[in-house]
Amino acid sequence: MIGDQKAYAIEITVANGLPSALSADPRFWVKSPLYVSYDSSSFRTVQMGIIHRIMPSDEVRVKVWAVPTQPGYQTVLGGSSAITVIDARGDIVVQQAEVPTTLASSERYDTPEWWDDAKFGIFIHWGVFSVPGWGPVGRYTEWYDWWLHADGKSSESWNYHRDMYGEDFVYDDFIPQFTASKFNASEWVHLFANAGAKYFVLVTKHHDGFALFDTANSTHRSSYHLGPKRDFVKELFASAKSERPGLHRGTYYSMPEWFNPDAGSYGFGNWPGHLARSPYNNKLEPYTGRIEGKDYLQEIQLAHMMALAKDYETEIMWCDIGGPNLTVQFAREWYPYAESQGRQVIMNNRCGALPQFDTPEYARFSSIQNGKWETSEGIDPYSYGYNRRTKAEDYRSASTIITTLVDIVSKNGNYLLNIGPTGEGEIIKPMVDRLLEVGKWLAHSGECIYGTDYFFLGAESGDIRFTRTPTTFCIIALSRPQNGMLVVQKSVPVLPGDEIELLGAGEDGRRLHQENRKV
Template sequence: MPADEVRVKVWVVPPGPGAWTQTQTQAQAQAQAQGQSGAAGGIVSVVDSDGRVILRAPRAGGSDGDEHLAHAPDPYTAKRDTPEWWDDAKFGIFIHWGIYSVPAWNSQRHRYEPFLRWWLHNDGKSETWRYHLFFLKSLLGEYWRYHRDTYGEDFVYDDFIPDFTARKFNASQWVELFADAGARYFVFVTKHHDGYALFDTGNSTHRSSYHLGPKRDFLRELFNAARAEQPSLHRGTYYSMPEWFNPDAGPYGFGNWPGHLARNPYDESKVEPYTGRLEGKDYLEDIQLAHMRSLAMDYESEIMWCDIGGPNLTVKFAKEWYPFAEAQGRQVVMNNRCGALPQFDTPEYARFSSIQRVKWETSEGIDPYTYGYNRRTKAEDYRSVQTIVSTLVDIVSKNGNYLLNVGPTAEGEIIKPMIDRLLEVGKWLAYSGECIYGTTGASLTGDRVCYQDYSFLGAESGDVRFTTTAESFCMISLVRPENGLLVIERAVPVLPGDEISLLGGGEEGKRLEWWIKDGKLVVRVAEEVLDRVEWAWAFKVSFLVR
């Protein structure tokens, strides 16, 4: 069949940790006896119903992965695939919320609002010479001046904590919105680089919403609501591995995460407090690892979405987390920013231009410039529904997931422009989701591998994206077909007897007339049927069982 392809997963269940060495030795001996290379980790053979070998391949992960296993017999430190539920989910919601949501002021485009504390202590240091460069004065040090003029030079970052009231926060409303948006998982920022956590941090530190400010465990409230009211939503946690100005992190500091207390950006003779810090803690063991254990075991996070990396005890953590989750029958996943054992890549405000074999997830905000809430962004400047849907389709067609961020206010409110957009995306997914959830990308786009910015729609394959399952093939047009015809100018997997339908087109959108002419697929669809669909038009080819 032209351009036909089917991708399957072959699950190979390893033996227990103590049996790895023996299993590898046996596999090596068997492979050598059969004239194979004998790489540790073995060969996977696929046979047909008659017992004939139709495919032989090394275990996924390549020689590097096998070599790693040979030296690390614990399977929980081996390279792991992403869970099937994560692969199939495609669309998730990111939530950036914290002390930074109080000032909620982003000084420049493409500068993240949650970083405002870092800019405050770094952008204003060369203010004198900036006044001599008029064209730079309006761009550099803007937040340094804004904070001084709005709050005063003696108002430090931790003074925002009492105003982080969260009085409008309603966990049930949040998870209902995420579900109505068509998301299959969410990732909650439990602690950003400022070190202020939104969960019960116990005696590791009291720098958290449980001990300071609203005195509430927001992660517990959110996860409990999701479990009880939206059980199909998978629950994940973002966690910043380092902290900017935690003196306990000083011995492990690096780059823009130096540790050590911050100095007043207007008078460096003054040292700023680190409110809630408890004395005598080793940052890696008593704070970072303790927090990761709590998120994974106490709150039962399914996604460990780390940020920044740096010094870490991730391997030690993984050896505890993976068997803990597996004993409960749960599949869990960790991104590539925990410092070790990555399972998926995480470009932000960017995406790949072609299909990827390695799993990946793009994250970006409904706000086109930042993750947290920014009071300067106008309602009309938020990403449009058209842009969000097109981005989702493009990412999914390239084997990725889309993690779309909302930034609540300091009171815990997700504002109406964000809600409106999420609900419209949910309406589209309600009728087009068959071409999104549980699909894989079809290899009909170009083979270039590079990053593009968030406005890129993919010139390699025009305005149509392709996804596939074992039983169907989808052609998703990002623009409305003209003159009642969808024309695909390349070979696609469709044969006589296959049915083509426009998802969301009603009864008249089913079993559409189609034909092949000059190697092009042409599908006829009435204008009134096209009118029933918005944002993107998903045409599904249902294969005839032959």
């Protein structure tokens, strides 16, 4: 909103088309503020974008805020339109009329501004699978039930389960052991905030079909009806909303379920949708809490997603796997509903339709991406879910997490770092320690992470990464410079007379460098 008007952000890229060979001459730089507007038969600008600096061959992106000139929820970009750039005196520097534009649709959404600026979030994989908390090295422990049935006789999973629990112990026998006796919603949200995260995403239902919220009468396979009989989504969201209101709240939701018979007609691949058979005696295993006669897509999947959207007011719908879905139907309700409440919401590319961002998993892009993306991976280098086999020294170090975050942000991405609590709901000390170390770094250097954009001329130079804001340019070294000197072998938007500040140096460090702050 701009004042009392609902405004739309129109992103405009402005380039200095002069060749990079002229970068050494400040006369060819844009050094004084320029103001950008967009006006058409459908929109008028209410807040201009501001450009402070562009070096030759560089580009910067600005957001122009505009309001519709015609009433109605759906407004069309285009028609008679123009982009105008003026200087501080109001003189037109450049104007481009009849700008080619794209139709804006109520079923096509950009990422919210808060998500673009947030950069860093916490993923939480927690559920019944956290009780055994075990998996073969290099595998996801949250897939415990699947590995047990899919790996076959005498596999590592098969042997481990038999030796630890016995051949007659089925996966659903873990449900009463999912006590969450150490879960403290307030402690969790304060930890996330102190880690420097701006949002979190809680696994509300994984592929085993066990939910952490009140599933009403769609199914009773949930922590609200079974086990601890608590609504953990409600508890965590309420704590975040009241104690850390700046921390955005998101929900992971698995679209299919491995062994739910209601999903049988929609089954595929590793999600067949039929009851599991014991890997030891071939007997059918129960699907505890299931209510028979439900249409999986309409009465379970869509019902759950709508509940998370409306009853719990999730801001992020982080789907997994995809497959058969009713996502378009969901989105047609969710987006207008959230907008009517003044909330900006977002959905990933795994919901099956209308993706707003890509989701590489335990991987990241090696170069700048124009589209928004988010890497997710665990502090555990092999698993999202808690794995009791992982030694404290094997978890990703704070230094590794920070350098990964910097690299991702420099390439226009977000970083969703996962923790795996135990079945009791404890976030173990090695994870806590690393999160707090990351938070300590972000406390003094976060201005080069939050709210930044990428550097058009390249995200990196050797062990250096670049980010920018409208008024600053950040040079981040991923390793300590040798001989106390950082050498940047790349043209960057820095001019004689600019001041350089060493973030995190403290007042003593800043005074120490005072004489050398001018470029």
